[in-house]
Amino acid sequence: MSKPVDVGSLRVGGYMIVDGEPCRIVDITKSKPGKHGSAKARIVAIGVFDGVKRSIVKPVDSNAEVPIIDKRSGQVFAVNPTGIQVMDMETYEYLDAPYPEEEDLKAKLVPGVEIEYWKILDKIKIIRAK
Numbered sequence: 001m002s003k004p005v006d007v008g009s010l011r012v013g014g015y016m017i018v019d020g021e022p023c024r025i026v027d028i029t030k031s032k033p034g035k036h037g038s039a040k041a042r043i044v045a046i047g048v049f050d051g052v053k054r055s056i057v058k059p060v061d062s063n064a065e066v067p068i069i070d071k072r073s074g075q076v077f078a079v080n081p082t083g084i085q086v087m088d089m090e091t092y093e094y095l096d097a098p099y100p101e102e103e104d105l106k107a108k109l110v111p112g113v114e115i116e117y118w119k120i121l122d123k124i125k126i127i128r129a130k
Contacts, residue, residue: 001068001121007041008060017065018054021047022120030060049123051101070119073130076109084109084126086117097124105129 002017010016014025023045033039039060046053058064074086077094086095097117100106108129109115116127 002065003068004063005066006060007043007058007062007064010041010043010064010066015048015067015069016043016045017067017121018043018045018047018056021050021052021054022067022069022123023047023054048118048120049125067120071127072117072119074115074117076111076113076115078111079109086115086124086126089114095124097126100126 005016008030010025010028012025012028015022016025017023025043025045027044029042031040031042037059040057041060042055042057044053044055073089074095075089076084077087078085083096083098086097087093088095095117100109105126105128109126114130116130118125118127
């Protein structure tokens with residue numbers, strides 16, 4: 001799920017969807033309006049799930065998609081070779097999450113540990129262990 005937002009209202013540290021992938025904005029450069037055109041914004045963003053750097057140029061008065069981030073708490077139920085099975089603390093449903101890239105976070109993930117995970121565009125990312 002996402003919502004349309006004006007490109008001029010995007011800020012560094014915020015999130016937007018670039019090429020169908022949710023990304024965190026790391027740099028925004030705005031140009032002045034020219035004689036025949038509107039002001040443009042050059043946005044550099046890094047993918048939340050894949051870590052790929054993406055950049056786009058859009059007019060400031062156009063729309064951009066901003067993902068709706070569902071921040072939830074869960075508990076590690078099982079650690080599998082393919083990923084981690086997480087139980088949501090509110091709905092008690094089981095979800096399969098991939099391993100996080102951070103080695104120190106990966107070492108803390110043992111059965112029974114409470115975690116915070118984000119659900120963005122039906123993908124799951126483990127953010128931290130509580």
